[in-house]
Amino acid sequence: MAKDISRTTIQPTQTSLSEESGIKAKAKGKFRTKEAQFADSRVYHHKSAKSTEGQRLSNRQVTPHNLDIIVQLAERSEWSGLSSAIQQHCDSLVKLDQTLSLLEKHSIDLPEDAQHTIGNHFVKLYVLEKLPELTKELL
Amino acid sequence: MNLGKIDSLSLIIQQADEHDSLLGVMSRVAVDTFIQKHSLTKINRNQLVDKITQNIHNQIAALIYEQEEHIKKTNSTLEQEVNCSRNQRRIEQKYLQERIKSPESSS
Numbered sequence: 335m336a337k338d339i340s341r342t343t344i345q346p347t348q349t350s351l352s353e354e355s356g357i358k359a360k361a362k363g364k365f366r367t368k369e370a371q372f373a374d375s376r377v378y379h380h381k382s383a384k385s386t387e388g389q390r391l392s393n394r395q396v397t398p399h400n401l402d403i404i405v406q407l408a409e410r411s412e413w414s415g416l417s418s419a420i421q422q423h424c425d426s427l428v429k430l431d432q433t434l435s436l437l438e439k440h441s442i443d444l445p446e447d448a449q450h451t452i453g454n455h456f457v458k459l460y461v462l463e464k465l466p467e468l469t470k471e472l473l
Numbered sequence: 474m475n476l477g478k479i480d481s482l483s484l485i486i487q488q489a490d491e492h493d494s495l496l497g498v499m500s501r502v503a504v505d506t507f508i509q510k511h512s513l514t515k516i517n518r519n520q521l522v523d524k525i526t527q528n529i530h531n532q533i534a535a536l537i538y539e540q541e542e543h544i545k546k547t548n549s550t551l552e553q554e555v556n557c558s559r560n561q562r563r564i565e566q567k568y569l570q571e572r573i574k575s576p577e578s579s580s
Binding site for chain 2: 431434435438444445446449450452453454456457460461464465468469472
């Protein structure tokens, strides 16, 4: 299965790599290396990715670009901008969780206003996600 | 939608202001977990709990209302029962709104 995937998706570049590194490494080594590189690019280049795997990953997470923006705003103490960015880019509880965890890693201490905005945003997301669960079997 | 399902929806939002109601417990656990995980110490925890409870209560009440209207049209004998349960929900909704407006809301 894995070999079949490599033949169908990575073949053009794999041929040139195998020529550089020799015959022994051609099958195993090249396949694993190439797969790792390809997996990384699929996560971060979701719009140009041919595979759907990258798109699913990007849909589940805030993009690194947007995370960078949020961290930069926090480090510059632009709290109003930070709150707006969080509201815009965190449209699910998972994304909100991810973003707040990242801010904690950067030792960002959020002021009261920002925390209130984030709290209200949490309420909105929680209701959006919880209500369908509660009424799933009843509608 | 039948009466059984309307009853089930009503159970979800029943006595939402009570400490051990389904909505109350669910909201408190969610908010407490969120606040503790991210150390958001300046948030008014009780207010968030009340907002979630009120929001879900309002939306489910609206769903029930629509279904009750449909049932009233098809079965006029249930009109009084429907009106009673609506009055009860209105009282609960008003109470939840007052809790959010009060300066020191507590759950």
